[in-house]
Every structure is written in structure tokens, then in C-alpha cells.
Amino acid sequence: MNRPIAAEQASVDEELLRLLAQQGRRMPYPVGISAAVISVMAWQGSGHWLTLLWLAVVLAVLALRWWGLGRLASWHHLSLARRLRAAIGLSLLNGLVFSASLSFVPFFDDYQRMVQTMLLLGLCAGSVATTAGYAPVLLAFLLPVSLANSLSWLVWHAGGRDSSWLEVALGALILGFAWILASLGRDAYRVFVESVQIRQQQAQTNQQLRLALQKAEQAMEAKTRFLASASHDLRQPMHTLSLLGSALVRRPLDSESSEIGRHMNLALQSLASQMDGLLDISKLDAQVVPVANQVFCLSSWLQRLCQEMAQTAEGKGLSLKLDCPAAVYVDTDPLLLERVLRNLIDNAIKYTDQGGVHVEVVAEADDEDGEELIWRINVRDTGRGIAPAEQARIFEEFYQIGNAERDRAKGLGLGLSIVSRMVDLLDLPLQLCSTPGQGSCFSLSIAAAEGSGVPELAPAGAARRLPHLYVLVLDDEAPVREAMRALLSSHGCEVVTTGSTREALLKCMVRRPDIVLTDFRLRDGDDGISALNSLRNALPGLPAVLITGDTAPERLREAHAAGLVLLHKPVLEEQLVAAIHTALMEAGGVSPISRVLAGTA
Incomplete structure (x- = not known):
């Protein structure tokens, strides 16, 4: 044997x-x-x-x-x-x-x-x-x-x-019954052996599945670590370039130099947008994306979004139309919904060569009881369409149709993967209907909300100015410190820089800063969260912004748990100014500057 x-x-x-x-x-x-x-x-x-x-x-x-x-x-x-x-x-x-x-x-x-x-x-x-x-x-x-x-x-x-014949018959029947029981026993044992073997095979299959799952999880963790490491290393020089580029265009330049600076910043913004795709994946995987639902007017909100993206469509000779009833109100997170629809519209423009993109909002009753009103947002294009075999795969990370050469203009293939994760987070059903050669339609369903007395949402990225601030910049890389000094100084801020927690404490004792901008990773095993804890022990309520190029899920969870205003490299000028305003407002009027911004001075 x-x-x-x-x-x-x-x-x-x-x-x-x-x-x-x-x-x-x-x-x-x-x-x-x-x-x-x-x-x-x-x-x-x-x-x-x-x-x-x-x-x-x-x-x-x-x-x-x-x-x-x-x-x-x-x-x-x-x-x-x-x-x-x-x-x-x-x-x-x-x-x-x-x-x-x-x-x-x-x-x-x-x-x-x-x-x-x-x-x-x-x-x-x-x-x-x-x-x-x-x-x-x-x-x-x-x-x-x-x-x-x-x-x-x-x-x-x-x-x-x-x-008697009956007794003889009984004796014979007993022996016959014994023979039948022996035959049944043989069959029962065969079934028993087969059941044991099936259980063994199931156990082996389950073990193989567990090993396969473990390897898949290890591969996913390795991919996440690689992306986080690569993202961090790439974001550092991009962050410096972004700050210097923003500082450059704020200086008096001749028209040719100003145009060069503008194009340089546009290229940096495009690259930062692609890097933010990786960041969105890491945030969603780390489950640190907060959902802040609010009731808002969908019609005016969509009109603004389509106006912003119309220039991109016109650049390809496409039309971007919006059909939405007036006074349509929904209850969801407007920022996350904007990321979803912006990705869907951008994807539709990207894969449409002629014709256009049509965004429409239609009303329909809830299938369950027929009473609740549902608004369905359709993003329809006249593009290439998606083959049935590809429709499930387009939501995978880095998967793109018809981009074997990895054309950078077509992005990284993360848009629909982010959309899939975000609609799950928002608990919004997403449907796809596509025919090759005729185009595609992505449909998103949102429950209607009562909109009486709801104020209009402020446009994202509204221009802001900084008051005169005394800013402490804590970063272990000298180029980043100097780039931050150049940009903030152009806004009229007084900037002092340092590369260590100890030196930052000494400078804070000499003069209390209005706000601290600190990197997450510092030298000698130190980090920005620990540094801010030390500074706030000496100066309670000190406003601060944490800046990081680390996108590892565990780092994101740690920063999220600290409750700090968080920026990810490369930081654009508008993002930095908005984050400083937010941090000063959240300081609760501890400093004179925060009281001015809060309207309590």
C-alpha cells in the first residue's frame, strides 16, 4: 500500500x-x-x-x-x-x-x-x-x-x-436476515468511507483556500506598502516643486516667465491629481474617509460641476449637457458625491471620441413600496462602449481598456475603482449599461430629501487670503522648509523653520506661533504627531496642520485618530491656505488670529 x-x-x-x-x-x-x-x-x-x-x-x-x-x-x-x-x-x-x-x-x-x-x-x-x-x-x-x-x-x-415448518422457517429467516444486515453493513461502510473522504477533501480544499487567501492578503499588503513607499518618495520632491512654483508665480515676472510658471504649475497639478488617486485608494482601504451627509440642492450643485468640466469636454470637441429639474434636493455627502460624479464624467469624456456626454437627473419611485422618491443621476456618453466581458473588470485598480501603452493622459486606471469604493461608503446603488460602439451609461440612485430652508453650498476652492501670521514650519528636509518659507512669505506671513522637535520647543518658548505646520515623518524616529503633542503640552490649544506624504493605511488611521487637520503632499497653494484657515477656526479662539477669523475678537 x-x-x-x-x-x-x-x-x-x-x-x-x-x-x-x-x-x-x-x-x-x-x-x-x-x-x-x-x-x-x-x-x-x-x-x-x-x-x-x-x-x-x-x-x-x-x-x-x-x-x-x-x-x-x-x-x-x-x-x-x-x-x-x-x-x-x-x-x-x-x-x-x-x-x-x-x-x-x-x-x-x-x-x-x-x-x-x-x-x-x-x-x-x-x-x-x-x-x-x-x-x-x-x-x-x-x-x-x-x-x-x-x-x-x-x-x-x-x-x-x-x-415444525414454522420453526424451521424462522431459523432460516433469521440467517437470511443476518445475511441482509451484513450486506447493508457493507453498503453503510462504503458510504461512511466516502463521507470521511469527502470531509477530508473539503478540509484540504479549505486549507488551500485559506493559504490562497493568506497569500492574496500578503500580496495586497505588499502592494499597499509599495504604493505607500513609492508615493511618499515621489511626493517629497513634488511637494517642494509645488510650493516653489506657487511662490514663483506670486512674484513679479515678465509675461514669458509667468506663462512658463503657469504651465509648470498646471503640470504639477495634473501629476498631483494622479497621485491623489493612489491616496484615495489608501484612505478608503484604511477606512478613514468620514461621511458628512447634508441636504443640498442637487440641481445648482450639478450645474456648477458641469460648468467646471465643460472646458475639458470642449477641448476634445465634445458637448457636455445637463438636464436636471429645478429644486432637486438630496441628503448625502456633497464632497464624496462630487468625487464620484467628477470621476464618472471625466471617464466619459476620456473614452468618447465624438458626440458628447449627457448628465441627466430623472425621478422614479422606490421599487420596494412605490412611495419614496428616488433621484437617478445618469452619466451617458456616445463613446466606445464596454464589452460585457470587461464590465466587471473596469472597477479593478489600474485596469484600463484600450491603453496597453499606458498613456499618461488617460490616467492610472483608478477612477472607477475609487467610484466603486465611494458608492459603497455612501450606500448608493451604482448601475452600468453599455453597448460596444454605442456608448455607456452609469446610473446612481439617491433618495430625495426635503429642501425647504436649505442654504446653497459654497463653491469648492473659493479664494481665500491669509492674515499676517507668525508660522512655525517643522520639517526635516531643508528644501521643503525653504519652499514653505518662500510661499508663506509671499502671503505676508512671518515664517520660522526648524528640523527637530527640540528646536521647535525652544523657538516656541521665545515666541508663541500662530500656527505650526509639521511634517509627519521626522528624523531619529520622531514624528509630527508626537512633536505636536509636546508643543501643545507647553502651549495648549496651539493650532496645527499635519502634512504627510505617507499613504500607508496604518499611518492614515493614526493621523485620523489624532484629530488634526491633515494635508497630503504635494500640497497646492489653495489647499494650504484652506487648511490654515480650518486649523485656526478649530482652535476655538485661543489665539488672537483665531478669534479674528471666528469673529469673536
Whole structure:
């Protein structure tokens, strides 16, 4: 026998011993009752003490089987062959003891003999199930009991008379019944073996699936670490360039230099937008994206969004149309919804060569009760369409159709992956209907809301100015510190820079800053959160902005838990100014500047 077959049979035998142990604990009760019935009938016929002795022996054997079978399953120091032989021996002992009950036949009348026969046949039938049909154990009980039962009808007759045809028939039927039980036992054992093998295969399959899942999770973690590391290393120089570019265009330049600076900043913004796609994936995977639902007017909100994106469509010779009823109100997060629709519209423009993109909002009733009003936002294009086989894959990260050359103008392939995650976060159903060569339609369903007394949303990115601020910049890289000084100085701020927490504490003791801008990663194992905790211990309520190029999910969760205003490199000028305003407002009027901004000074 080769090793795989031997191992498989060993597993079956181990499972058999466990089954025998379970049945050994259950069977003493019905078997003991049957033995007691036979003893009572024999006592009534003879009143002999041997009846009580036989009952005592039966109970002792049942107790021995209960104890022995229960131990055999766990006695792994014994070989399987020895444990199986022990189980066979206990079954044979049980069969011999019950065979001995047929010595009471002379004391029974015909009715009692029939009762005894029925009880013994019932025990034989039950042994098929309790032994799983395993032939050695089954036959060890079945043969002695069946042979003795058959012989009692064939041989012993009251008054020494000859056997009647009925007694001969009963004896033969008992042997035939035993043969049938043996056949059923063989089938039962085959089913038992197959069930054990199926469970083993399922266990192996589950183990393989767990290993595959573990490898997939490790690969996902490795991908996340790689993206976070690559993103951080790329964001550092981009951050410096973004700050210097913004500072440059704020200086008096000739028209040609100003145009060069403007194009440089546009290129940096495009690159930053693609890097933000990676950041969005990391944020969503880290589950640190907050959802701030509010009721707002969808019609005016969509009009602003489409106006912003119309220039991109016109640049490709496409039309961008909006059809939306007036005074449409919804209750969701406007910022996250804007990311979803901006990605969908941008994707539609990107993959449409002629015709245009149509954004429409239509009303429909909820399918469940027909009473709640649902607004369906359709982003329809006349583009290339998506083949059915590709429609499930377009939501995967970095997957793009028709971009084998990885054209940078077509992005990184993260837009629809971000859309899929965000609609799940917002709990908004998203549907896709697409026909190759005819275009695609992405549909988003949002429950209608009551809009009475709801103020208009302020346009995103509204221009802001900074008051005169004394700013402390904490960053371990000198180019970033100088770029931050150049940009903030152009806004009229007084800037002091430092590269360590200790030096930052010393400068804060000399003069309290209005706000601290700190990098997340600092040298010598220090980090921006720890640095800000130290500064705030000395100066409670100190406004601060945390700036990081790290997109690892655990870093994002840590920064989110600290409750700080968080910016991700590369930081654009508008983002930095807005974050400074937010941090000063959240300071609660601790500093004079924050009181001015809050309107409490």
C-alpha cells in the first residue's frame, strides 16, 4: 500500500474509532433495557439466580465497552491495528454474552420466545448503524447472536417434539436476515468511507483556500506598502516643486516667465491629481474617509460641476449637457458625491471620441413600496462602449481598456475603482449599461430629501487670503522648509523653520506661533504627531496642520485618530491656505488670529 492510500485509510480508521466511541456511550441504555426485559422473562419462568448473574455480566460488558471504546479513540500511543482489534474483541464479547441469553429458551413460552427473538434481531439491526457497517466489528456481534438465535428455533423444541415448518422457517429467516444486515453493513461502510473522504477533501480544499487567501492578503499588503513607499518618495520632491512654483508665480515676472510658471504649475497639478488617486485608494482601504451627509440642492450643485468640466469636454470637441429639474434636493455627502460624479464624467469624456456626454437627473419611485422618491443621476456618453466581458473588470485598480501603452493622459486606471469604493461608503446603488460602439451609461440612485430652508453650498476652492501670521514650519528636509518659507512669505506671513522637535520647543518658548505646520515623518524616529503633542503640552490649544506624504493605511488611521487637520503632499497653494484657515477656526479662539477669523475678537 502506497503512502497516500495508507494515510487515507488511517484517517478513515481514526474516524471509525471516534464513531464507535460515540455509539459506545449511547447504546448501553437501549441495550441494557433489552437485557433487563429478557432477564425478567427468564426470572418469571425459572426464578434461577443464573438469570441475575447473566444480567450482571451484560451490564459489566456494557460498562467495559463504554469505557474501552471511549479510550481507544484517544489512545494514540497504541497502533491503529491494535485499537481496531480491541474494538472487535469488545464487540465479540458483547455478541457472546447476548448469545448466552438463548440458554433461557427452555423457560420461555412461545410468546416470550418471540419477544426475545425480536429483541435480538433489533439489536442486530441496530449494530449496522452503531458500527458504521465495518465488517469485522459488525460480524463479531452479528454472527454469534444470529447463529445462536437461529439454532434455538431449529434445535430446541418443547417436549422433545420434531421441528415444525414454522420453526424451521424462522431459523432460516433469521440467517437470511443476518445475511441482509451484513450486506447493508457493507453498503453503510462504503458510504461512511466516502463521507470521511469527502470531509477530508473539503478540509484540504479549505486549507488551500485559506493559504490562497493568506497569500492574496500578503500580496495586497505588499502592494499597499509599495504604493505607500513609492508615493511618499515621489511626493517629497513634488511637494517642494509645488510650493516653489506657487511662490514663483506670486512674484513679479515678465509675461514669458509667468506663462512658463503657469504651465509648470498646471503640470504639477495634473501629476498631483494622479497621485491623489493612489491616496484615495489608501484612505478608503484604511477606512478613514468620514461621511458628512447634508441636504443640498442637487440641481445648482450639478450645474456648477458641469460648468467646471465643460472646458475639458470642449477641448476634445465634445458637448457636455445637463438636464436636471429645478429644486432637486438630496441628503448625502456633497464632497464624496462630487468625487464620484467628477470621476464618472471625466471617464466619459476620456473614452468618447465624438458626440458628447449627457448628465441627466430623472425621478422614479422606490421599487420596494412605490412611495419614496428616488433621484437617478445618469452619466451617458456616445463613446466606445464596454464589452460585457470587461464590465466587471473596469472597477479593478489600474485596469484600463484600450491603453496597453499606458498613456499618461488617460490616467492610472483608478477612477472607477475609487467610484466603486465611494458608492459603497455612501450606500448608493451604482448601475452600468453599455453597448460596444454605442456608448455607456452609469446610473446612481439617491433618495430625495426635503429642501425647504436649505442654504446653497459654497463653491469648492473659493479664494481665500491669509492674515499676517507668525508660522512655525517643522520639517526635516531643508528644501521643503525653504519652499514653505518662500510661499508663506509671499502671503505676508512671518515664517520660522526648524528640523527637530527640540528646536521647535525652544523657538516656541521665545515666541508663541500662530500656527505650526509639521511634517509627519521626522528624523531619529520622531514624528509630527508626537512633536505636536509636546508643543501643545507647553502651549495648549496651539493650532496645527499635519502634512504627510505617507499613504500607508496604518499611518492614515493614526493621523485620523489624532484629530488634526491633515494635508497630503504635494500640497497646492489653495489647499494650504484652506487648511490654515480650518486649523485656526478649530482652535476655538485661543489665539488672537483665531478669534479674528471666528469673529469673536
